[in-house]
Amino acid sequence: AQTVTQSQPEMSVQEAETVTLSCTYDTSESNYYLFWYKQPPSRQMILVIRQEAYKQQNATENRFSVNFQKAAKSFSLKISDSQLGDTAMYFCAFMKEGGAQKLVFGQGTRLTINP
Amino acid sequence: GAVVSQHPSWVICKSGTSVKIECRSLDFQATTMFWYRQFPKQSLMLMATSNEGSKATYEQGVEKDKFLINHASLTLSTLTVTSAHPEDSSFYICSASPTRGTYNEQFFGPGTRLTVL
Numbered sequence: 001a002q003t004v005t006q007s008q009p010e011m012s013v014q015e016a017e018t019v020t021l022s023c024t025y026d027t028s029e030s031n032y033y034l035f036w037y038k039q040p041p042s043r044q045m046i047l048v049i050r051q052e053a054y055k056q057q058n059a060t061e062n063r064f065s066v067n068f069q070k071a072a073k074s075f076s077l078k079i080s081d082s083q084l085g086d087t088a089m090y091f092c093a094f095m096k097e098g099g100a101q102k103l104v105f106g107q108g109t110r111l112t113i114n115p
Numbered sequence: 116g117a118v119v120s121q122h123p124s125w126v127i128c129k130s131g132t133s134v135k136i137e138c139r140s141l142d143f144q145a146t147t148m149f150w151y152r153q154f155p156k157q158s159l160m161l162m163a164t165s166n167e168g169s170k171a172t173y174e175q176g177v178e179k180d181k182f183l184i185n186h187a188s189l190t191l192s193t194l195t196v197t198s199a200h201p202e203d204s205s206f207y208i209c210s211a212s213p214t215r216g217t218y219n220e221q222f223f224g225p226g227t228r229l230t231v232l
Contacts, residue, residue, distance in 0.1 A: 033219055043206065045159075045223035091158060100172065101147060101212050101219050105158045 002027045004094050006106035013082055014114050020067075021077045021109050023092030029053075031097040034068065034075045039108075040088040048090070051075065053097075079111075087113045118142055119211050121224035128199055129232055136194045136227045138209030144189035145211035149221065150182075153206040165192040189214065199231045 003026045013019045025034070036048040051059045051068050058066050063083075067076045079086055092106040118141040128134050138148055146167050151159040163184050164172045171184035181203075183195040192211075196203055206228050210221040 042225070043153075043208075044225050045208065045210070047220075095219055097219070100164050101221070102149070102161060102164065103159075103210075103221060104161075108158050 002029070002094050002096065002104045004092050004104050004106035006090075006092055006109050008109045009107070010110045010112070012112040012114060015082060015084060017082055018078065018080050019082055019111065021079075021090050021092075021111065023075045023077070023106055025073050025075065025092070025094050025106075027073070027094065027096065029096045033095045033097065034066075035093040035095070035103070036064070036066070036075075036077045037091045037093060037105075038086075038088045039091065040085075045091075049077065082113045084113050084115060087111060117213070117220075117222045119209065119222045119224040121207075121209055121227050123227060124225060125228045125230075127230045127232060130200050131198055133195055133197045134199055134229060136196075136207055136209075136229075138192045138194070138211070138224050140190045140211040140213075140222070143211070143222075144214045145192075146189065146214045147212045148186060148192040149210045149212070150184060150192075150194050151208040151210070153208060153226075155206075159208060162194075196229065199229070201231045204229055204231045 032053045034051045038046045049061045063080045065078045089108045091108045093103045120139045122137045148165040150162045162177045165184045165186040167186045173179045186192040208226045209224045
């Protein structure tokens with residue numbers, strides 16, 4: 001079974017700073033997908049960024065980028081120029097290719113951006 | 116596009132009653148929908164996978180007779196919590212996977228907060 005681990009329960013940075021959230025996972029699969037989801041106080045889950053394991057290039061979405069290290073099974077999220085609206089819970093998630101498309105979530109990191 | 120709605124957003128019920136939660140994909144068809152449970156300050160835990168026209172697949176430890184799932188159409192899945200008890204109080208979230216989609220996407224509903232008195 002796959003597991004996803006987020007070792008930082010809480011993080012706090014000042015507005016405009018850069019912050020990196022850590023995520024490691026364990027799997028024997030060779031093809032899979034990795035995701036970062038944001039859950040703001042409204043509790044609506046929002047997809048931030050995704051990465052296909054077969055792609056070596058790290059995914060980027062505006063201020064959000066990932067550092068995907070397949071051999072190390074690491075998938076960190078970097079938020080540049082952090083904004084107050086980035087305050088939320090962030091969940092790392094794993095999905096193996098094919099099959100039932102189940103998402104396995106990490107424990108989450110509560111990120112607070114301070115003014 | 117790719118909007119998922121849930122109804123109700125908030126429900127309070129008495130212990131022993133049943134509660135039905137609806138999950139609808141508003142602008143796409145979803146062969147597969149998922150039901151999650153989230154306790155305060157915790158992560159999402161998958162309860163079951165709902166497949167249109169067939170029986171749901173429940174995760175280990177989830178009582179299928181207590182959490183009834185029906186996926187009668189390509190845009191609607193329902194979760195019924197039968198004989199609810201205070202320990203069933205939680206935040207229930209559904210997600211839908213488009214029948215025609217890429218990257219194995221899932222789109223999430225806004226969640227339903229259930230409080231059992």
